[in-house]
Amino acid sequence: MSRRYSGRHPGPKTGGIQSGARSGEFHPEISEDLLAQCMHCGLCLSVCPTYALTGLERSSPRGRIRLMKSVMDGMIPVTGTFEYEMNFCLDCQACQTACPAGVRYGELVESAREFIQTNKKGIGLKRVLLRKFFMGRSGLRVVSALLRVYQKTGFEKVVLILAGVIPIGILKRARLLPKLSDKFAIDILPEFLEPKSPARGTLAVLTGCVMDAMYADANVDTVDVLRENGWRVAVPHAQVCCGSVNGHAGDNETARALAIKNIEAFEETGAEYYIVNSAGCSAFLKEYGKLLAENPHYSDRAKRFSGRVREFSEFIYETGYRKPKSKTESTVTYHEACHLVHTQRISTQPREIVKEISGDSYRELDEATWCCGSAGIYNMVHYDEAAQLLDRKLENIKRCGAHTVIAGNPGCLAQIAAGAKNGKMDVEVIHLATALNRLYKSEK
Numbered sequence: 001m002s003r004r005y006s007g008r009h010p011g012p013k014t015g016g017i018q019s020g021a022r023s024g025e026f027h028p029e030i031s032e033d034l035l036a037q038c039m040h041c042g043l044c045l046s047v048c049p050t051y052a053l054t055g056l057e058r059s060s061p062r063g064r065i066r067l068m069k070s071v072m073d074g075m076i077p078v079t080g081t082f083e084y085e086m087n088f089c090l091d092c093q094a095c096q097t098a099c100p101a102g103v104r105y106g107e108l109v110e111s112a113r114e115f116i117q118t119n120k121k122g123i124g125l126k127r128v129l130l131r132k133f134f135m136g137r138s139g140l141r142v143v144s145a146l147l148r149v150y151q152k153t154g155f156e157k158v159v160l161i162l163a164g165v166i167p168i169g170i171l172k173r174a175r176l177l178p179k180l181s182d183k184f185a186i187d188i189l190p191e192f193l194e195p196k197s198p199a200r201g202t203l204a205v206l207t208g209c210v211m212d213a214m215y216a217d218a219n220v221d222t223v224d225v226l227r228e229n230g231w232r233v234a235v236p237h238a239q240v241c242c243g244s245v246n247g248h249a250g251d252n253e254t255a256r257a258l259a260i261k262n263i264e265a266f267e268e269t270g271a272e273y274y275i276v277n278s279a280g281c282s283a284f285l286k287e288y289g290k291l292l293a294e295n296p297h298y299s300d301r302a303k304r305f306s307g308r309v310r311e312f313s314e315f316i317y318e319t320g321y322r323k324p325k326s327k328t329e330s331t332v333t334y335h336e337a338c339h340l341v342h343t344q345r346i347s348t349q350p351r352e353i354v355k356e357i358s359g360d361s362y363r364e365l366d367e368a369t370w371c372c373g374s375a376g377i378y379n380m381v382h383y384d385e386a387a388q389l390l391d392r393k394l395e396n397i398k399r400c401g402a403h404t405v406i407a408g409n410p411g412c413l414a415q416i417a418a419g420a421k422n423g424k425m426d427v428e429v430i431h432l433a434t435a436l437n438r439l440y441k442s443e444k
């Protein structure tokens with residue numbers, strides 16, 4: 001049984017939710033059964049980073065679930081506090097992993113966010129910007145081109161010096177920006193590439209948007225590793241952003257439009273599996289079936305699409321990959337991206353590959369599944385809280401003594417690399433595909 005947030009709770013103007021909120025354009029549903037599933041046992045509290053930061057019940061999974069239920073039951077209005085807490089949540093889903101009752105917390109918080117966004121008066125600047133940026137490749141291209149100029153002309157150096165002297169607002173955030181790729185992988189790679197060993201079948205690869213802007217080399221490495229292992233690889237040039245950033249921010253309308261474009265682009269390739277090397281994107285692509293469940297033209301195609309999606313490490317571990325002849329020279333550890341370990345329950349596969357390629361140089365990371373604070377655009381919006389989570393991650397990295405950190409998500413790669421650089425740590429942060437491909441290349 002499910003019931004919609006009705007928008008019938010007049011809230012104060014302070015939080016941006018207006019009384020008499022409209023409903024009907026979207027249908028954000030929160031399952032009453034899902035909410036009722038929470039037994040309020042509190043077993044999720046110890047794994048929740050925002051609860052660890054504030055110690056407040058309302059910043060915990062249990063507290064947020066209570067807030068959602070109270071709003072849905074009409075016990076409290078939708079307030080600024082409600083909106084704040086839904087957005088203060090990292091959506092890391094660590095609570096989902098810990099929950100003995102199987103509460104699908106991620107679905108709850110994302111529905112609540114969609115409800116908030118849908119019922120806001122006006123479309124909201126954040127949503128407009130995210131829509132412009134991710135809807136097509138042109139927004140991404142323009143912003144990336146400007147940032148490349150900013151980084152290459154030395155202007156960035158001035159900003160970073162200023163950020164050290166006056167650590168405020170945008171200046172602090174400038175310290176998080178990684179070096180942008182010179183070119184997108186999607187512009188370098190042809191649409192079809194033949195395997196480097198006897199053919200096993202055809203795959204299609206998602207290059208992503210943030211991933212391709214910041215880690216185009218990891219995309220090229222991903223394609224190389226797949227070809228090395230006998231796969232013919234398609235890189236559909238008509239693909240677009242997966243829609244996760246919009247979806248997580250409550251804009252499912254944009255996410256659905258992007259999903260449709262991707263379904264069409266990937267179907268064209270005739271590939272058996274769709275390989276994704278970014279945790280956030282693979283988690284979201286696996287949800288296209290649910291996202292488009294109400295669309296009469298695309299629901300079946302979306303389900304088929306999601307059934308073909310495999311995260312990179314999941315795929316190569318399960319189908320088999322050639323073990324490199326040598327091991328990594330550096331000491332290596334593995335950080336578990338939230339959307340891999342918690343959302344997709346992918347942990348053994350990448351960890352085993354990392355152990356295999358690093359041998360005796362492998363170091364276990366304490367709290368490897370604890371969020372690094374990146375969480376989409378969370379580190380921009382909640383800079384100070386994200387910085388505290390990053391410090392905790394860096395302390396654990398220092399303690400384990402690794403000089404290479406492997407992770408499977410661009411946000412984590414950028415966040416940890418920025419922290420290591422700003423903290424003058426001798427640590428390189430790379431994607432698993434890059435680590436593996438370096439070893440393959442060293443054999444030639």
Ligand code: SF4
Nearest residue numbers: 038039041042044099
């Ligand atoms: S979400 Fe799960 S772990 Fe947390 S209080 Fe509810 S039932 Fe317990």
Ligand code: SF4
Nearest residue numbers: 048089090092093095
């Ligand atoms: S998703 Fe993460 S931050 Fe949000 S309530 Fe769950 S554990 Fe806490």
